Structure formats: structure tokens, C-alpha cells
Amino acid sequence: MQDTTMLVPPWLEPLLKTSFFTVCRTHGDAARSECNMYCLDCNGDAFCFYCRSSRHKDHQVIQIRRSSYHDVVRVAEIQKVLDISGVQTYVINSARVLFLNERPQPKSGKGVAHICEICGRSLLDPFRFCSLGCKLVGIKRNIGDASFTLDAKNEALGMERREGISRRESSVPSREEEEELREGSQQDLYPPTPPPPPSNARRRKGIPHRAPFGS
Numbered sequence: 001m002q003d004t005t006m007l008v009p010p011w012l013e014p015l016l017k018t019s020f021f022t023v024c025r026t027h028g029d030a031a032r033s034e035c036n037m038y039c040l041d042c043n044g045d046a047f048c049f050y051c052r053s054s055r056h057k058d059h060q061v062i063q064i065r066r067s068s069y070h071d072v073v074r075v076a077e078i079q080k081v082l083d084i085s086g087v088q089t090y091v092i093n094s095a096r097v098l099f100l101n102e103r104p105q106p107k108s109g110k111g112v113a114h115i116c117e118i119c120g121r122s123l124l125d126p127f128r129f130c131s132l133g134c135k136l137v138g139i140k141r142n143i144g145d146a147s148f149t150l151d152a153k154n155e156a157l158g159m160e161r162r163e164g165i166s167r168r169e170s171s172v173p174s175r176e177e178e179e180e181l182r183e184g185s186q187q188d189l190y191p192p193t194p195p196p197p198p199s200n201a202r203r204r205k206g207i208p209h210r211a212p213f214g215s
Contacts, residue, residue: 008136015038030048073098082132
């Protein structure tokens with residue numbers, strides 16, 4: 001197992017182990033009191049919207065969202081501080097996101113074209129990992145040349161694209177946007193199942209009655 005100190009930022013593993021969406025002990029009675037933010041500078045526990053204003057005003061902070069009871073982060077936020085190449089992304093309610101950790105899943109069916117190299121989860125596109133957590137495991141196992149470090153070349157190439165996304169997506173969305181993303185379901189991640197074709201058989205109307213025999 002290789003030394004990952006140069007490939008993984010010190011805040012990533014604590015982030016992946018953090019519990020989010022608990023009620024803030026200080027601002028529990030406030031409207032936005034759920035702890036869904038994480039400070040990359042302090043590397044501590046999750047905190048709420050009001051804690052950010054008072055304790056982490058000038059720090060690097062990312063906001064965690066939730067889809068189908070699993071933690072996700074917007075690509076527009078995380079790609080500024082982390083190389084997310086190789087990780088499957090999804091579009092949920094018009095926001096492109098990725099999952100923090102591996103999710104429980106049923107067994108992959110036959111004919112699946114793309115799977116996660118770590119947990120075997122089926123993927124929609126030709127990516128290597130289903131989440132940041134699985135990419136971290138891949139780096140520790142020295143699988144391929146995966147890394148979380150943003151080098152100068154990649155950062156320069158991605159700067160224009162990141163700026164374009166940032167203009168369209170606010171770093172602090174409205175409460176309505178948060179609710180939409182939090183209430184996202186697995187149906188947001190996969191194409192909907194087409195309805196069954198209409199049957200050509202005619203439906204019988206009522207119960208047929210035989211004509212009485214003539215006398």
C-alpha cells in the first residue's frame with residue numbers, strides 16, 4: 001500500500017466519515033439549523049448555516065446535500081479543491097453532483113457495461129469509481145494512477161469550465177433548491193422505465209348472456 005499523503009488532502013477522510021444533517025446544538029430552533037456544511041480549513045465536525053457565518057466566515061467551506069438518504073456534493077463546489085476525475089457524476093434536479101461514499105446496492109445484472117472498480121456497483125457512464133470513498137480506496141490500493149491532487153495543468157484546463165458552472169450555480173442555493181435536491185430519489189439518477197405497450201386484445205364488456213331457447 002503506497003503513501004497517499006501527496007495524493008489525498010488531509011481533510012478528505014474526515015469529511016467522508018462525518019455525519020451530516022443532524023440538528024445544530026446552538027441553533028436548533030432556527031429555520032436552517034441542520035448541519036450540512038464542512039470546513040476544509042478546520043477539519044472538524046459538520047455545522048449549520050448560522051455557524052458558518054459566525055465561525056467560518058473566511059474559510060473554505062463546502063455544502064453537503066442529500067439524495068435518497070445519501071450524502072452528495074455539487075461538482076461545481078468540490079472540483080475547485082479536488083481532482084474528481086474517474087468518479088461517476090449524476091444530474092439531480094438540474095444540479096450535477098457526486099456521492100461521497102459507497103451505497104448499498106442489489107447485485108448487478110448481466111450485461112452491465114460499466115462497474116465501480118472497488119465495490120462493483122453498476123455505473124451509467126465509463127467511469128472508474130461510484131463515489132469519492134471508492135476512489136480513495138483505489139488510491140490506497142495503488143490501482144492505476146488515481147489521485148485527488150489538482151496539478152497546475154489540470155487546474156488551468158478546468159478553470160474556464162468551472163467558472164462557467166459557477167455562474168449558473170450559486171455556492172449557497174436557496175432553501176427551495178436545497179429541498180428539491182434533498183428530496184431527490186433514485187428515479188433522478190436513472191432513465192425512467194418506459195410504460196408497457198398497449199394490449200391489442202379487446203376487453204369484454206360485462207358478462208355475456210345466452211339467448212333463451214325457443215319453445
